[in-house]
Amino acid sequence: MNKIKEKNISPIAYRFFLLQTHYRKQLNFSWEALEAAQNGLKKLQNKVLKLKNENEKIETKKIQADFLKIINDDLNMPEALALIWEAFKDQTIDYNTIIKFDTVLGLDLDQVQEKNIKIPTEVLSLLDQRKTAREKENWSESDRLRDEIKALGFVIKDTSEGQKIF
Known part of the structure; x- marks a missing residue:
């Protein structure tokens, strides 16, 4: 042991x-x-x-x-x-x-x-792109990126404090 x-x-x-x-x-x-x-x-x-x-x-x-x-x-x-x-x-x-x-x-x-999750850099990059799309009110791009992140096995929740990923 x-x-x-x-x-x-x-x-x-x-x-x-x-x-x-x-x-x-x-x-x-x-x-x-x-x-x-x-x-x-x-x-x-x-x-x-x-x-x-x-x-x-x-x-x-x-x-x-x-x-x-x-x-x-x-x-x-x-x-x-x-x-x-x-x-x-x-x-x-x-x-x-x-x-x-x-x-x-x-x-x-x-x-x-949540601390057990290690988020790959690819997902973090997509998350940043989604944040930028939301700031520009590009909702279709934001939705596309959310779906891409979901396909990689993660869920995004939009909160008053920003995006949370699980």
């Missing part, structure tokens, strides 16, 4: 790494795989934060039933994670559902806060 701490890998990222292999199978450990798991966890946290900020309610009975079926099938965590990623892709999951799932996963997703 000391080596993991030295490499700045969070304990939750280590847990996420372990969840990617079924408990009955041999775990193939590598530092690269562990770092990839940490990056994957950050992506998951960003998606959860996005859901939290959108606060959209959608029908999730099917995915909840699928999740329970998978978990009850010999605690198949890799398949459960695959289901979650697919649900994000298909937009068939909401914040409350992912938090319910996290009671099984133990990834502290309800503790995710």
Whole structure:
């Protein structure tokens, strides 16, 4: 565990790494795989934060039933994670559902806060362009840039304090 701490890998990222292999199978450990798991966890946290900020309610009975079926099938965590990623892709999951799932996963997703987001320079550049477009009241360009940022996995909220990105 000391080596993991030295490499700045969070304990939750280590847990996420372990969840990617079924408990009955041999775990193939590598530092690269562990770092990839940490990056994957950050992506998951960003998606959860996005859901939290959108606060959209959608029908999730099917995915909840699928999740329970998978978990009850010999605690198949890799398949459960695959289901979650697919649900994000298909937009068939909401914040409350992912938090319910996290009671099984133990990834502290309800503790995710904005500081966990690392915003790529490409997105920051688009954000600056959008701010300029809004200042010039070029609403169509502003909307186009917002959609482009959304396609990259981020949500923008316009507040009295300016743009917030999640």
